Structure formats: structure tokens, C-alpha cells
Amino acid sequence: xxxxxxxxxxxxxxxxxxxxxxxxxxxxxxxxxxxxxxxxxxxxxxxxxxxxxxxxxxxxxxxxxxxxxxxxxxxxxxxxxxxxxxxxxxxxxxxxxxxxxxxxxxxxxxxxxxxxxxxxxxxxxxxxxxxxxxxxxxxxxxxxxxxxxxxxxxxxxxxxxxxxxxxxxxxxxxxxxxxxxxxxxxxxxxxxxxxxxxxxxxxxxxxxxxxxxxxxxxxxxxxxxxxxxxxxxxxxxxxxxxxxxxxxxxxxxxxxxxxxxxxxxxxxxxx
Amino acid sequence: xxxxxxxxxxxxxxxxxxxxxxxxxxxxxxxxxxxxxxxxxxxxxxxxxxxxxxxxxxxxxxxxxxxxxxxxxxxxxxxxxxxxxxxxxxxxxxxxxxxxxxxxxxxxxxxxxxxxxxxxxxxxxxxxxxxxxxxxxxxxxxxxxxxxxxxxxxxxxxxxxxxxxxxxxxxxxxxxxxxxxxxxxxxxxxxxxxxxxxxxxxxxxxxxx
Numbered sequence: 001x002x003x004x005x006x007x008x009x010x011x012x013x014x015x016x017x018x019x020x021x022x023x024x025x026x027x028x029x030x031x032x033x034x035x036x037x038x039x040x041x042x043x044x045x046x047x048x049x050x051x052x053x054x055x056x057x058x059x060x061x062x063x064x065x066x067x068x069x070x071x072x073x074x075x076x077x078x079x080x081x082x083x084x085x086x087x088x089x090x091x092x093x094x095x096x097x098x099x100x101x102x103x104x105x106x107x108x109x110x111x112x113x114x115x116x117x118x119x120x121x122x123x124x125x126x127x128x129x130x131x132x133x134x135x136x137x138x139x140x141x142x143x144x145x146x147x148x149x150x151x152x153x154x155x156x157x158x159x160x161x162x163x164x165x166x167x168x169x170x171x172x173x174x175x176x177x178x179x180x181x182x183x184x185x186x187x188x189x190x191x192x193x194x195x196x197x198x199x200x201x202x203x204x205x206x207x208x209x210x211x212x213x214x215x216x217x218x219x220x221x222x223x224x225x226x227x228x229x230x231x232x233x234x235x236x237x238x239x240x241x242x243x244x245x246x247x248x249x250x251x252x253x254x255x256x257x258x259x260x261x262x263x264x265x266x267x268x269x270x271x
Numbered sequence: 272x273x274x275x276x277x278x279x280x281x282x283x284x285x286x287x288x289x290x291x292x293x294x295x296x297x298x299x300x301x302x303x304x305x306x307x308x309x310x311x312x313x314x315x316x317x318x319x320x321x322x323x324x325x326x327x328x329x330x331x332x333x334x335x336x337x338x339x340x341x342x343x344x345x346x347x348x349x350x351x352x353x354x355x356x357x358x359x360x361x362x363x364x365x366x367x368x369x370x371x372x373x374x375x376x377x378x379x380x381x382x383x384x385x386x387x388x389x390x391x392x393x394x395x396x397x398x399x400x401x402x403x404x405x406x407x408x409x410x411x412x413x414x415x416x417x418x419x420x421x422x423x424x425x426x427x428x429x430x431x432x433x434x435x436x437x438x439x440x441x442x443x444x445x446x447x448x449x450x451x452x453x454x455x456x457x458x459x460x461x462x463x464x465x466x467x468x469x470x471x472x473x474x475x476x477x478x479x480x
Contacts (some may be wrong), residue, residue: 249444
């Protein structure tokens with residue numbers, strides 16, 4: 001698996017998360033269905049600077065990156081192949097999402113902050129959020145304008161559509177179809193955020209809401225680190241039990257999770 | 272009603288025999304347990320109970336991106352003052368932020384360039400902005416205050432598990448964790464609460480840029 005680290009956000013976590021949210025999902029499905037069928041799962045991780053996507057298939061067991069078709073080398077914030085998270089809702093001089101070809105003459109904002117504007121209809125709640133997320137304050141002044149809100153929404157749709165097109169292209173070449181979609185979200189996003197995100201994905205991917213699953217970013221990260229890097233973490237059968245605190249210091253937020261790991265001869269995370 | 276406002280999650284795993292719990296917490300500190308699958312782990316419930324009352328926040332805003340944003344706003348404000356009212360073009364703003372983004376791991380508290388000012392020279396319009404080192408450091412501390420507060424709180428709670436004879440480990444990841452300030456603060460918290468030095472994921476996964 002390709003691992004790389006950008007300068008913003010928590011790319012180690014995020015890149016690995018794609019793979020992991022896939023595995024998590026597969027595990028859960030295996031538990032639920034109890035039959036190993038050919039499962040392919042698309043995972044999407046919207047970061048503050050870039051959005052990563054990947055497809056995990058069970059038969060054969062593999063993970064593939066879904067890459068942005070237009071390569072952008074003008075930003076040092078993320079790797080070529082990742083999708084830009086920048087949206088352009090502030091003016092009418094073109095589309096609200098430009099993929100990997102940014103327009104430096106237009107004001108942009110991360111898709112991640114658009115979720116805050118669209119989910120918080122109340123000004124008071126939005127203002128409280130902005131104490132935590134100052135970059136979202138650019139959205140506050142116009143958040144009540146229906147036309148502006150429509151542009152914000154079209155930015156998110158644009159991003160997801162670009163991911164969808166690349167994913168479909170990969171599916172066509174590799175001859176499999178997407179059966180479920182795993183989405184990573186910050187731990188503090190509430191059910192309103194999930195509802196909005198789910199609605200957008202259903203609209204763009206034309207899929208059933210039942211095929212969409214949410215995983216918190218740190219949950220996926222913990223799973224990845226333990227599954228793929230147990231050796232580096234000195235996890236071994238000699239220490240059958242271990243309490244671990246995972247903390248993820250992203251550009252956007254800090255989250256944590258506790259894990260009790262035991263019995264390494266067994267699957268560590270047997271969800 | 273407040274449950275819908277703040278739905279934070281907290282997962283505990285008892286891996287062997289699988290018991291997974293999702294705990295939803297409200298803003299007033301109340302917790303709701305949701306069992307995700309078959310309960311086998313005998314100890315799980317007690318571990319969860321130990322940790323649940325104090326985990327009223329699963330995450331907080333703040334990080335290197337907020338630092339960059341605040342510094343950017345300061346620079347743009349300086350220009351507004353300098354040009355008596357006209358705003359910088361989005362392109363110039365982007366140039367300043369990109370420049371800072373490249374330098375930010377070296378600037379700020381505990382970093383190699385902790386005593387250097389942030390200076391950026393624009394060609395068009397011709398203008399030079401200088402943010403004093405002390406201000407750069409203060410903005411960094413402001414942006415990371417909330418995450419570090421939460422981190423210290425979590426490390427303190429976590430250290431209370433130490434009496435059970437089970438080894439404890441802290442794993443830290445994320446872009447902001449690459450800044451020396453965050454690393455130094457976390458190391459200090461671990462020392463304060465007598466925990467082993469935290470493991471930073473970039474140390475064992477590696478930087479790939």
C-alpha cells in the first residue's frame with residue numbers, strides 16, 4: 001500500500017484510513033452476512049486540503065487508490081492523484097468545484113467547512129462552531145442566502161461527482177462494481193452531518209442509503225495502525241494485553257479513541 | 272434533545288471474542304451505550320464505565336490549519352491598513368499562505384526557527400509583510416490550545432488505567448503532530464502523568480513527501 005504524508009491535515013491517518021474503512025466494513029459485513037462474496041467497497045475520506053478515495057475488494061483481497069484524473073502540481077499541500085478539497089462558492093465566475101485545477105484568482109474554501117454551514121441552520125450554533133473552526137467564518141455572512149447555500153451544496157456535489165467518475169472508471173477497467181461506500185468523518189460530527197453527507201452521496205452515486213457506512217477518522221486510523229503496523233508498535237503475543245490511547249492531531253481538529261488490545265494471536269479488532 | 276446536538280463517539284474494543292460498544296454522549300455529560308455486536312468481553316463494560324464519564328468530548332477544533340488561518344488574517348489585515356482599505360487579491364493571499372505552509376514546521380514554539388519572524392515579499396503589489404516571531408508563536412499556541420487541553424485531559428484519565436498491571440501506550444498521528452511544539456507538549460504531559468513517551472505515527476510509518 002502506498003503511504004505518504006502531505007503537509008496538512010492528517011494524511012498518514014487518512015490515506016491508511018481508506019484501506020481501513022474498507023476492511024472495517026468488510027469485517028462488519030462478514031459478521032452480518034456470514035458469507036464471503038465478492039465485495040467491493042469504495043471509501044472516501046474528505047480532508048481539509050485533499051480528499052482521498054480508494055476501492056477495497058475482497059476477492060482478490062486488494063486495495064486500490066482512486067486517483068484524480070487531472071493532476072495538480074501547483075500545490076504542495078497534497079500528493080498528485082488526490083482530489084482537491086477546495087470549493088469556490090464565493091463568486092459566479094465558474095463552477096464551484098474545479099477538481100485538480102485550482103484557480104488562484106478566485107477565493108476558495110475547504111469542502112470540510114461547507115458541512116458546517118449547511119448543517120447549522122441556526123446562526124447561534126454556527127457561531128459557536130466557528131470559535132473552533134475560524135476558517136469557516138468566511139461562510140457566515142452569506143449563510144442565509146438560498147443562492148449561496150445552493151452554491152455551497154453544488155461544491156460538495158462537484159467534489160463527490162469527480163470522485164465518482166474516477167471510481168467508475170476504475171471499476172470499468174477492473175471489472176467490479178461498488179457495493180458499499182464507507183465515509184470517514186470527524187468524531188464530533190453529529191447526526192445532522194451524517195444525514196447531509198448521506199443525502200449527497202445517495203444523490204451523486206445513485207445508491208441506497210443502506211449501503212453507506214460512517215467511520216470516525218480516528219477509529220479508522222487506529223484500525224489501520226494496528227493492522228498494518230503492529231510490528232512497529234511493538235505489539236506482540238508476549239504482551240497479550242495493552243491499553244492504547246490513539247490521538248489524531250489533524251489540521252482541522254484533534255480527536256482520540258481508547259482501545260483495549262488483547263490476544264494478538266487473534267484478530268486484533270474483531271468487529 | 273441535546274443528544275442530537277452533540278453526538279460524540281467513543282469506542283472501546285475488547286478484541287478477543289469481540290465486543291464493540293459505541294457510546295453516544297450528550298453535551299451535559301450523559302452517556303448512552305449502543306452495543307454493536309455480540310457481547311462476550313467480561314471486562315469491557317467496566318473499562319467503558321471507567322472511561323465514559325470523563326469523555327464528554329471526542330474531538331475539538333484547532334490545529335496547524337487554524338494557525339495558518341489566523342496568521343493569514345493578520346497579514347491580510349496589515350495590508351488593509353497599509354493600503355488604507357483595499358484588499359489583497361485572492362492570488363496574493365494564496366501566495367502568502369503557501370509560503371507559510373512550507374515554513375510552518377520550522378516556525379513557532381520549540382521549532383528550529385522559533386526566533387525568526389515570518390516575512391513574505393509580494394511582487395505585485397510590491398509589499399513586504401513581517402510578523403514578529405513572538406506573534407507567530409502566540410498564534411501557534413492559540414490554535415493548538417484546545418487540542419492540547421483535550422490531550423492533557425485524556426492523558427491524565429488514561430494514566431489512571433496504569434494501576435491494573437497492563438502496559439499503556441499512546442499513539443499520536445496527524446499533520447499537526449509533526450510540529451515540535453505539539454510533540455514537546457505531549458512528551459511533557461506523559462512525563463507529568465508517568466506514562467511512557469508517546470509514539471508518533473510518522474516515526475514508524477515514515478514521512479513521504
